[in-house]
Amino acid sequence: MGFAFVCGWCGAPCTVWGEPVASWWTDKYELPDEFECWSCGGINETPPPPWTPAE
Secondary structure (H helix, E strand, C coil): CEEEEECCCCCCEEEEECEEECCCCCCEEECCCEEECCCCCCEEECCCCCCEECC
């Protein structure tokens, strides 16, 4: 599942893909600690949950 974040350098919307984590009672995803902006190439830290699913 993809999650929407905004680049802290240029303000571009970025989608970060999360890997599902096994859970019996809820959907959980694991995201990388950092992601690279597709627009400017800046490195951003992934914020703490809750995350907004990308459309």
